[in-house]
Amino acid sequence: MSIIFSRQCEYALQATSYLALKPAGKMTTIKELTKKLNIPYHFLGKILQNLTYKGLLNSQKGPTGGFSLGMPAQEITLYHIVDAIDGNDFMTKCVMGFPECTGKNPCAVHEKWGGLRDGIYSMLVNKNIAQIAKEMKKPEFRLLVD
Amino acid sequence: MSIIFSRQCEYALQATSYLALKPAGKMTTIKELTKKLNIPYHFLGKILQNLTYKGLLNSQKGPTGGFSLGMPAQEITLYHIVDAIDGNDFMTKCVMGFPECTGKNPCAVHEKWGGLRDGIYSMLVNKNIAQIAKEMKKPEFRLLVD
DNA sequence: CTAATTTAAGACAAGTAAGTCTGAATAAAC
């Protein structure tokens, strides 16, 4: 089982992070992405297609085609990706699975979870693709190993 | 999709919390649990069976039979339940799905996630079934609504 | 001992997520 994001979403985060390494507008093929990230080819194709539909990526067919970021890297946060793929249910649902999550009828960890949930949210919102690109250029960073 | 725990695990947390309300040793039937918690009968049966196998619950067949906590309530934490059903992969896996999660090859949110993950862990470890029972007796608390 | 009630067990069905395959559409390169 994946942790909090679906497998699709994990792949989307990885692929988008990888795209962030490339100069703006530079097209990257699915083939390159699947090779570097070890993600099933057609599965990734559909995911990127979805992100393109949502406006987060650009795509171009034919030779020299591929995918690139659909907006300035500073404007794309991890939250955009997660929201596009998995939605934002985790922000409103009870972590113990009770039918609602409100202060009126709280579960045993409602308070604690509230803080953690907000922490996850800010983790996603405060990290944009431009930052990631910058961090990833550090030599120890994952994905740059080839 | 459930948030961080599987549906089974959510059910397990709810059912165990409910059992915590009862006097120690008092048997509660699946029927009562499914009715109060709105969980599919046989599905819950298997989950409780599993928790019994792992020693967290006691079971007894026949009339007056049912399930009760398998150890003193103070000794059962939410982490025990989660670990029994979903395991503890969330403690060691990368939240972005990369093959490993170490400081040597960190992903973009490794640091932040580390803190949040530890927060989730302590949320689970520091909440035992006895506390839950106490809190749940407050009138506004979920599950006591009937 | 018999009947009733409950968990135990396993097969099965339904639903969802993940992954595969094939061909069409598009666009560049020659």
Add this chain to the structure above:
DNA sequence: GTTTATTCAGACTTACTTGTCTTAAATTAG
């Protein structure tokens, strides 16, 4: 215009999770 490389689209398969059904085993009550 033809070839080639790529995304797009949809059907299909596989795997996993969730949920259902039926029967057996155990235990209590009478």
